Amino acid sequence: MRDFNEQTITDAVISQFKAEDPRLQQILTSLVKHLHDFIRDVEPTEEEWFKGIQYLTDVGHMCDENRQEFVLLSDTLGVSILVDAINHRADAGMTETTVLGPFHTPHAKPMTHGAQIASAEELAKGTPTVVRGQVTDPDGKPIAGAKVDVWQASSEGLYDVQMGHGEADLRGIFETDADGKFWFRSIKPVAYPIPFDGPVGKMLVATGRHPYRPAHIHYMISAPGYETLITHVFVSGDEYLDSDAVFAVKDSLVADFVAVEDAEAAKQFGYSAPFYEVEFNFGLKPTA
Amino acid sequence: MRDFNEQTITDAVISQFKAEDPRLQQILTSLVKHLHDFIRDVEPTEEEWFKGIQYLTDVGHMCDENRQEFVLLSDTLGVSILVDAINHRADAGMTETTVLGPFHTPHAKPMTHGAQIASAEELAKGTPTVVRGQVTDPDGKPIAGAKVDVWQASSEGLYDVQMGHGEADLRGIFETDADGKFWFRSIKPVAYPIPFDGPVGKMLVATGRHPYRPAHIHYMISAPGYETLITHVFVSGDEYLDSDAVFAVKDSLVADFVAVEDAEAAKQFGYSAPFYEVEFNFGLKPTA
Numbered sequence: 320m321r322d323f324n325e326q327t328i329t330d331a332v333i334s335q336f337k338a339e340d341p342r343l344q345q346i347l348t349s350l351v352k353h354l355h356d357f358i359r360d361v362e363p364t365e366e367e368w369f370k371g372i373q374y375l376t377d378v379g380h381m382c383d384e385n386r387q388e389f390v391l392l393s394d395t396l397g398v399s400i401l402v403d404a405i406n407h408r409a410d411a412g413m414t415e416t417t418v419l420g421p422f423h424t425p426h427a428k429p430m431t432h433g434a435q436i437a438s439a440e441e442l443a444k445g446t447p448t449v450v451r452g453q454v455t456d457p458d459g460k461p462i463a464g465a466k467v468d469v470w471q472a473s474s475e476g477l478y479d480v481q482m483g484h485g486e487a488d489l490r491g492i493f494e495t496d497a498d499g500k501f502w503f504r505s506i507k508p509v510a511y512p513i514p515f516d517g518p519v520g521k522m523l524v525a526t527g528r529h530p531y532r533p534a535h536i537h538y539m540i541s542a543p544g545y546e547t548l549i550t551h552v553f554v555s556g557d558e559y560l561d562s563d564a565v566f567a568v569k570d571s572l573v574a575d576f577v578a579v580e581d582a583e584a585a586k587q588f589g590y591s592a593p594f595y596e597v598e599f600n601f602g603l604k605p606t607a
Numbered sequence: 608m609r610d611f612n613e614q615t616i617t618d619a620v621i622s623q624f625k626a627e628d629p630r631l632q633q634i635l636t637s638l639v640k641h642l643h644d645f646i647r648d649v650e651p652t653e654e655e656w657f658k659g660i661q662y663l664t665d666v667g668h669m670c671d672e673n674r675q676e677f678v679l680l681s682d683t684l685g686v687s688i689l690v691d692a693i694n695h696r697a698d699a700g701m702t703e704t705t706v707l708g709p710f711h712t713p714h715a716k717p718m719t720h721g722a723q724i725a726s727a728e729e730l731a732k733g734t735p736t737v738v739r740g741q742v743t744d745p746d747g748k749p750i751a752g753a754k755v756d757v758w759q760a761s762s763e764g765l766y767d768v769q770m771g772h773g774e775a776d777l778r779g780i781f782e783t784d785a786d787g788k789f790w791f792r793s794i795k796p797v798a799y800p801i802p803f804d805g806p807v808g809k810m811l812v813a814t815g816r817h818p819y820r821p822a823h824i825h826y827m828i829s830a831p832g833y834e835t836l837i838t839h840v841f842v843s844g845d846e847y848l849d850s851d852a853v854f855a856v857k858d859s860l861v862a863d864f865v866a867v868e869d870a871e872a873a874k875q876f877g878y879s880a881p882f883y884e885v886e887f888n889f890g891l892k893p894t895a
Binding site for chain 1: 609610611612613616617619620623624625626627628630631632633634635637638639641642643644645646647648649650651652653655656660663664666667668670675677678681684685686687688689690691692693694810813814815816848849850851854856857858
């Protein structure tokens with residue numbers, strides 16, 4: 320096993336893999352084939368190859384407990400949404416999925432219906448909003464007791480973990496009632512850039528791409544007997560719906576955030592007019 | 608630009624790239640095509656995808672100024688030797704190239720012919736060896752004044768940068784004489800494992816591969832008017848010549864290290880018998 324040329328090296332490497340786990344064997348075999356095909360296609364100079372090594376190293380060094388630059392790279396190269404599409408081939412009555420993103424945390428607190436998920440500081444800076452939803456099975460039958468984990472960015476486009484104060488903010492966990500319903504108060508989400516002060520941001524600049532994501536609220540909804548639904552609800556009319564930096568928009572996930580001018584209505588939520596209202600219904604997929 | 612499916616996502620991502628640098632545009636376009644093909648081929652679960660993200664993150668975190676885990680990953684997946692093969696299509700009279708490896712440093716000192724490149728401590732632990740070489744053009748014409756940068760592992764299979772003492776050892780820089788020749792004293796190289804205490808080692812274990820490289824001396828040889836030659840000279844008879852963990856062995860680079868029993872001969876090198884002698888001639892490729 321020596322003297323490989325540009326073609327024979329691929330089978331030589333694959334022949335060395337003798338994984339006990341057949342799935343690992345399959346994944347590495349496919350990885351080496353596609354990786355070598357990529358190299359043969361672009362024929363990198365040694366300087367280009369080393370730039371690639373350095374780029375991956377920089378991406379790795381950017382990762383810490385609050386920042387997952389490889390997830391951002393996967394997102395911005397369309398890999399995350401492709402993996403999502405492969406794993407969630409949705410049928411009628413089931414809500415389409417989209418990317419998890421890097422900002423879900425286990426720190427959201429259980430809250431009661433109508434709770435305000437924004438801190439007083441973030442609420443004061445944002446546009447008051449009332450969010451309602453219902454969780455059903457594919458036939459429209461309500462699912463009671465579903466766990467609805469929500470999170471979103473601030474009016475400045477930052478998630479709590481990016482603010483550096485260590486407090487959970489703009490996230491919460493709700494449980495659906497007997498009608499499968501839940502509601503909470505928050506602020507209207509705004510479009511924001513993904514973190515672009517690292518290697519992924521450099522890639523976006525070098526390729527003439529903007530880092531913006533259209534405004535959205537994240538949902539992770541789980542209930543016994545159903546697959547966990549990870550999705551967003553996007554704000555209709557957002558200027559970035561057709562150029563999301565992570566390719567995650569689906570028409571079925573875009574909802575109208577309706578302005579309410581009624582002062583009396585606002586008052587019952589502790590808001591002053593105008594405020595926004597949005598409603599979205601979620602269909603869960605039964606587990607196989 | 609929304610509502611992508613498993614097939615349309617690839618062109619959607621590529622259509623977003625508008626790099627000013629046409630080479631970058633070409634490389635990223637090819638990368639996304641091959642990366643998405645790989646994903647569609649193996650259809651990773653979300654858990655597998657995240658394991659991949661975590662693996663790349665671990666590789667990145669293993670990298671520091673003395674350790675380049677992404678180079679090791681590239682080496683053990685046969686990518687480095689493929690890039691080498693693409694960039695150095697050797698013709699008659701030119702020495703074949705092989706991988707640089709992660710242990711070249713800029714700390715080697717210029718030395719005079721016959722110098723001992725091993726420290727007293729490493730010499731005492733190793734097998735004394737005399738190394739000779741000649742550098743020529745493809746027609747066999749000697750190249751005087753070529754810079755010959757050599758480095759190798761200790762008798763325990765460690766490069767100086769792995770020993771942690773911060774001193775250059777088992778490396779040196781020589782200049783060829785009027786006949787294109789150089790020589791130095793050292794120890795006989797031994798087979799050694801690539802660093803396997805990190806993510807790359809885990810991959811090798813999981814796939815039933817050993818981490819060993821057959822014994823070799825590294826050379827980087829440069830001269831005005833010629834391409835820099837990066838190669839190894841391997842020790843004939845080594846048990847790992849046919850299963851090099853980084854796929855870098857070429858028959859033309861294997862040399863006999865000849866045992867010399869003559870006590871008088873040993874004495875002239877400050878050695879006691881037996882010691883080893885090896886000679887290898889290098890043909891450089893003229894720059895285009």
